[in-house]
Amino acid sequence: MTVPVDQLADPAVRAFVTALNGGDRSGLHRVLAPGATMSDDGSDRNLQEWLEREAFSSGGHMDVESESDDGRTLVARYRNDTWGEMRTRWRFTVAEGKVTRFETGQA
Numbered sequence: 001m002t003v004p005v006d007q008l009a010d011p012a013v014r015a016f017v018t019a020l021n022g023g024d025r026s027g028l029h030r031v032l033a034p035g036a037t038m039s040d041d042g043s044d045r046n047l048q049e050w051l052e053r054e055a056f057s058s059g060g061h062m063d064v065e066s067e068s069d070d071g072r073t074l075v076a077r078y079r080n081d082t083w084g085e086m087r088t089r090w091r092f093t094v095a096e097g098k099v100t101r102f103e104t105g106q107a
Contacts, residue, residue, distance in 0.1 A: 002077075010092070013071050033095065036100050074090040
């Protein structure tokens with residue numbers, strides 16, 4: 001079962017997932033705070049390089065299975081053309097309506 005993206009509780013997280021799933025670079029950049037950071041499987045990564053490689057150029061897509069922490073923690077099936085599909089956990093830090101950090105990794 002999946003949670004419809006338009007029903008995700010946190011507006012910034014909802015905008016992030018909508019933009020990522022739509023391949024919308026400018027929409028995703030609008031929801032990210034200046035200086036936003038991220039980590040993948042516990043290691044900090046260059047946010048722009050990671051998004052290009054893991055989301056945009058590889059057709060990244062997130063099907064949300066569940067949300068918690070007022071919509072700022074997601075469990076999702078994430079797939080792209082490079083790695084196929086895997087179950088992932090996403091934790092978002094949001095300030096003033098913008099994502100300042102997200103952490104993802106296998107769930």
